[in-house]
Amino acid sequence: MWTRRRLYSTAKATISQKSRYKPVIGLEVHVQLNTLTKLFSRCPTSEAPPNRRVLPFDMATPGILPKLNRQCVHRALKMARILNCHVPEWSRFDRKHYFYADMPAGYQITQNERPIAKDGVFGFWVFDEHLEKAYWKEVQILQLQLEQDSGKTIHLTESDETGPPKSLIDYNRAGCALIEIVTSPCFETAIEAIRFVQTLRLLLIHHNLCDGELHKGHMRVDANVSLSKDHVEGTRTEIKNMNSIRTIHTAINFEIARQFEILSANGKVINETRAADSMGRTVPMRDKEVETDYRFMIEPNLPKLVIKEEWRRQADEELEKEGKADFEWLRDVIGFDARSAVHIAEEPELLTFVKRCVRHKEPAVTADEILYWMRELKIIMQRSKVNYPPQSDFFAKQFTTLISCQHRLTRLRLLELLRLYATGEYVEDVLEFIEANSFWRITSPEKIDEFVEKSMKKDAKLAGKVRSGHAKSFNRMRNLIVDGSEKCIELEDVETAIRRFLDRK
Amino acid sequence: MLRSIIALTKRSAHSGKGKTKTPFAGDEVLVPAEPYNSKIENSSLSEMPPIDASLISHLERLSLVRFDSEQAVANLRNSIRMAKKLELVDVEGVEPMHTVWEDQECPTFEDIEEEPLPIEEVFRNATVRFDDFFVTPPGNVPLESKERFDLNVINEWDTLGKPVAPEAKTTRMTERKK
Numbered sequence: 001m002w003t004r005r006r007l008y009s010t011a012k013a014t015i016s017q018k019s020r021y022k023p024v025i026g027l028e029v030h031v032q033l034n035t036l037t038k039l040f041s042r043c044p045t046s047e048a049p050p051n052r053r054v055l056p057f058d059m060a061t062p063g064i065l066p067k068l069n070r071q072c073v074h075r076a077l078k079m080a081r082i083l084n085c086h087v088p089e090w091s092r093f094d095r096k097h098y099f100y101a102d103m104p105a106g107y108q109i110t111q112n113e114r115p116i117a118k119d120g121v122f123g124f125w126v127f128d129e130h131l132e133k134a135y136w137k138e139v140q141i142l143q144l145q146l147e148q149d150s151g152k153t154i155h156l157t158e159s160d161e162t163g164p165p166k167s168l169i170d171y172n173r174a175g176c177a178l179i180e181i182v183t184s185p186c187f188e189t190a191i192e193a194i195r196f197v198q199t200l201r202l203l204l205i206h207h208n209l210c211d212g213e214l215h216k217g218h219m220r221v222d223a224n225v226s227l228s229k230d231h232v233e234g235t236r237t238e239i240k241n242m243n244s245i246r247t248i249h250t251a252i253n254f255e256i257a258r259q260f261e262i263l264s265a266n267g268k269v270i271n272e273t274r275a276a277d278s279m280g281r282t283v284p285m286r287d288k289e290v291e292t293d294y295r296f297m298i299e300p301n302l303p304k305l306v307i308k309e310e311w312r313r314q315a316d317e318e319l320e321k322e323g324k325a326d327f328e329w330l331r332d333v334i335g336f337d338a339r340s341a342v343h344i345a346e347e348p349e350l351l352t353f354v355k356r357c358v359r360h361k362e363p364a365v366t367a368d369e370i371l372y373w374m375r376e377l378k379i380i381m382q383r384s385k386v387n388y389p390p391q392s393d394f395f396a397k398q399f400t401t402l403i404s405c406q407h408r409l410t411r412l413r414l415l416e417l418l419r420l421y422a423t424g425e426y427v428e429d430v431l432e433f434i435e436a437n438s439f440w441r442i443t444s445p446e447k448i449d450e451f452v453e454k455s456m457k458k459d460a461k462l463a464g465k466v467r468s469g470h471a472k473s474f475n476r477m478r479n480l481i482v483d484g485s486e487k488c489i490e491l492e493d494v495e496t497a498i499r500r501f502l503d504r505k
Numbered sequence: 506m507l508r509s510i511i512a513l514t515k516r517s518a519h520s521g522k523g524k525t526k527t528p529f530a531g532d533e534v535l536v537p538a539e540p541y542n543s544k545i546e547n548s549s550l551s552e553m554p555p556i557d558a559s560l561i562s563h564l565e566r567l568s569l570v571r572f573d574s575e576q577a578v579a580n581l582r583n584s585i586r587m588a589k590k591l592e593l594v595d596v597e598g599v600e601p602m603h604t605v606w607e608d609q610e611c612p613t614f615e616d617i618e619e620e621p622l623p624i625e626e627v628f629r630n631a632t633v634r635f636d637d638f639f640v641t642p643p644g645n646v647p648l649e650s651k652e653r654f655d656l657n658v659i660n661e662w663d664t665l666g667k668p669v670a671p672e673a674k675t676t677r678m679t680e681r682k683k
Contacts, residue, residue, distance in 0.1 A: 035616050042619040050637040054627045055619065071616035099569070101641035155643060168638035171627075293567065298603035305611040 017264050021227045023256045024234070025193055026185030028222040029200065030178050031210045032149065033075050039148055039177035040066035040109065050170040058175040060105035065301050072177040073305070075209045076116045076146050077315035079179055082203055083141045085120030090306045093146075093299040101169050102151035110147035110180070112296050116305070118143040124199040125331075125338030126192050134338045137192055140184035149176040179209075185224060185236075190252035194245050195342075197221060199327075202345050206325035207318075214243050221248050225255045227263060234259070235269040240285060242276050250280025258282065326351060334358055335367040353389040356396035362404040373403050377418055384423045395421055398430040409434070410441045412487040442488045448497045451489065455481045456501060467502060474498065543590060550589040556582060 037043055041064075043055040057064040080087050092114040095107040120141030127134035151174035158165045181200075187193045201219060205212040212218055220243050226236035239255055242248045254276075259269050274282040323329075327345035330336040336344065344354050357370055374389075377399065381388040390396070398421050402414055409417070417439070420426055426433065434440060442448060455477065456463040462480075465473035478494045525534050554560065561572055564581075572578055624637060633640040 036618050037616050042614065042617060043621050044618040051624060051627050051639070052637075053621050055621055059627065067614045068611055069616050070613035073613060097567075101639070101644060153644070154638070162635070165643040166635070167641045167643050168635055169641055170638055293563075295567065300604045303604060303606045303609040303611045 018260070021229050021260055021263065022231075023188055023252075024185045024226050024228050024236070025187035025190070025252060026224040027181075027183045027187065027193060027196065028224075029181040029183075029197065030149075030220040030222075031079070031181065031204060032218045033072055033177040033179060033209060034211045034218075035069055035071045035075065035177055037069055038175040039069055039072050039146065041175055042067065042069075043175065045176050048172060051172060053172040054174070058104075059171050066109065066299075068302065068305070069177060072146060073116070073307075074311065074315060075177075076144060076179055077307070077311055078207055078319055079181075079204070079209055080117035080120070080144055081315060081319055082207065083117070083120040083122045083144065083181065085117035085141055085144060087117045087307055087312065088114070090114070090304045091116045092304055093302045095295075095297050095299050097293075097295045100150065100153075101167055102153045102171075102174065104151070104171065104174060108148050108150065109299050109302070111143075111145035113298075115143040115145040116307075120144070122196075122200070124196055125342075126195045127337075127339035127342075128191050131191070137195075139186050139196060142182040142184055145180045145182070147178050147180055149173050149178050185226075190249045190256075193223065193252055194249045197248060198245060198342060198346070202327050202342065203325050207322055214245065217243055219243070223248065223252050223255075225252060225259070226269070227256065227259050229263065234263070235271050237269065237271065237282070238273050239282050240273055240275055247276050247280050251276035251282050254280055255282045326355075330354070330367070336371070337367075340367075340371055349391070350389050353391075353396060356393050357400050360397040361400040365400060365403050369403055369406070370400075373399070373406075373418075376415060377422060380415065380419045381422050384419065386423050390422055394427070398426075401430050405431075405434075408440055410487055410490045412482065412491070413439055413441065416487055437486070439486065439488060441490065442485060443493070445497065445500075448489055448493055449501065451481050451485055452494070452497045452501045455484055456498075466498065543587075545590050545593065547586065549593065550586065551592060553582065553585060553589070 033039075034045075036045060038045060038055075038058060041055045041057040043053055043058055045053065055064075057066065077087060091111060093109050094112040096110050096112065097107040099106055118141075121138055122141055123136055123138040125134045126137050151169055151171040154168040154170070156162050156166050156168060183196075187196070197219070201210075201212045201214070204210040204219075210218050220241050222241065223239045224236045225239065226234040228234050237255060237259070239251050242251055255274070262269055273285045275285040276282055324332065325345070327341045330344060331338055331341035344350050354370070354374075361370070377390075378388045381390070390399075399418070402409070402417055406414060417430060417434070421430065428436075442451075456466070459477070459480070462473055462477055466477050474495075478491065478498060481494045481498075482489055482491060525536065525538070527534060556578060561578065565571055572581070628634050628639075631639055
């Protein structure tokens with residue numbers, strides 16, 4: 001058992017011992033395909049109240065045969081290409097037996113021995129706020145298997161209203177098409193695992209394979225976690241059914257910490273299935289510790305699935321047509337860093353804004369410059385209590401124009417213009433607006449000196465303090481001059497000019 | 506399959522020879538009237554597994570059929586012996602057959618929706634119904650956790666990052682500092 005007391009006793013040993021352990025993580029990602037009908041029946045997959053999306057096959061009515069959905073095969077072939085897998089000439093289906101109420105046939109039709117695709121490799125960037133430099137990671141994909149989803153179960157505890165504890169079953173999801181992606185145990189941290197899932201998600205959405213809403217269960221992730229000690233493999237546990245990026249991260253780290261605590265106290269990790277609770281803790285799921293006997297057998301009702309040359313070609317052509325995903329385009333073509341590219345692509349509104357900026361921008365404006373000014377813009381808009389990012393194409397155009405003029409404007413003037421355009425109802429082209437008001441940065445020393453002289457004369461009292469070397473007064477005078485110039489002189493330029501003025505007198 | 510063997514095992518314990526029937530009157534009966542007794546000696550078979558309580562309960566759980574008498578267990582033993590005889594068949598280099606349709610290719614169907622069953626049809630065989638759900642005995646509920654939760658301890662394992670969980674999705678811009 002894992003107790004609070006043990007934590008304190010091991011806390012000291014932790015640092016020296018930790019380096020001997022290495023987390024080993026493998027993932028199984030269940031991707032719900034966004035086909036119109038289920039994998040083996042033509043029952044619609046659209047959302048509906050409980051048990052409204054059921055055909056006889058889906059509830060295992062005897063005598064109904066499976067009818068394989070061609071679109072599911074097509075999507076599997078596309079996914080195989082994305083994950084650089086090998087697609088054998090033919091594949092086959094197997095029955096995996098469970099006895100759960102949400103699996104009405106008593107078995108799941110899946111692919112065990114002869115999956116539709118295998119031996120892939122998938123590369124992605126690993127980045128994090130606290131990670132100095134993003135790095136490229138490649139994972140081995142063991143196989144892709146087409147399989148049926150189960151129904152949904154709601155557990156009801158005992159109550160006066162509903163009587164003894166019971167499970168309620170909804171078969172709407174039963175028989176929906178899944179592709180399970182099995183990776184080799186090659187992830188070393190939870191961050192690597194979540195970056196893999198995030199990247200995969202964006203690709204699946206882009207190529208129209210999956211709707212990608214994790215909270216709706218479109219992608220469910222199982223993680224196999226173990227700790228190897230001095231390069232000796234440890235016993236692994238499996239965390240089932242995680243459906244948010246945050247949960248995947250926390251639960252994997254929780255499980256690693258839990259196993260470390262057991263192992264460092266000379267305990268034994270039990271091979272078991274665990275679930276992640278709402279906090280991300282992992283909890284034992286099945287009370288039996290004996291390994292489940294799935295009694296795999298070849299599905300007799302489905303002959304060999306021979307992959308036609310034409311199907312492969314169609315998959316390739318479609319991928320070709322769909323081109324790069326937004327995050328890849330932002331990263332590889334426009335030059336955003338891996339992290340920003342993914343974050344922008346994950347936010348539809350932000351993505352729309354950035355796409356507009358890219359369309360309007362001068363070629364010389366870099367991705368880093370756009371990012372820098374977007375951050376400034378965000379602060380401005382939040383302070384003015386308006387929604388970020390801006391929705392209009394007009395604004396995006398003015399925004400990029402301002403960025404390309406950033407060296408001909410003072411920083412304060414630029415920020416002020418951003419504020420005006422982001423919060424006001426300006427419809428005038430920003431260049432015309434700048435021209436009309438002569439907002440260009442004043443760089444000529446003579447002109448700046450004029451401003452300084454004028455202000456020093458105007459406020460003789462303050463000028464006296466500036467002369468005596470009072471720092472605060474110096475700053476005050478500087479600010480007055482900047483304001484007097486309508487923010488058209490850069491702060492540093494004013495400071496130099498005041499010093500010049502003081503030296504002269 | 507296991508289930509059917511056990512079911513057969515049970516039935517053979519107390520049923521005699523019935524009247525032979527064919528789907529269509531006048532068809533030839535292909536099943537021999539008398540059982541064929543194998544001439545293979547039991548001594549040439551591989552060793553029988555010990556049939557103990559744990560194996561019985563394992564088989565009961567898999568097949569969902571209860572062994573209700575000693576006779577049923579004896580019949581199981583006979584069935585295993587029968588299967589053991591098959592081990593003597595030479596299958597060297599022979600790919601196991603799994604269907605009689607081996608030369609056929611799996612047909613595929615277009616992704617076109619059909620009308621799902623009306624809800625009353627779906628529930629026609631259900632004895633218990635709760636609103637629009639089927640009802641079953643409670644199963645596979647994750648156990649409660651009383652374990653403490655300290656993100657700092659947990660995330661120390663992310664050698665990459667600081668001990669914080671990643672932010673939930675926000676519109677926060679996360680670009681590098683310029």
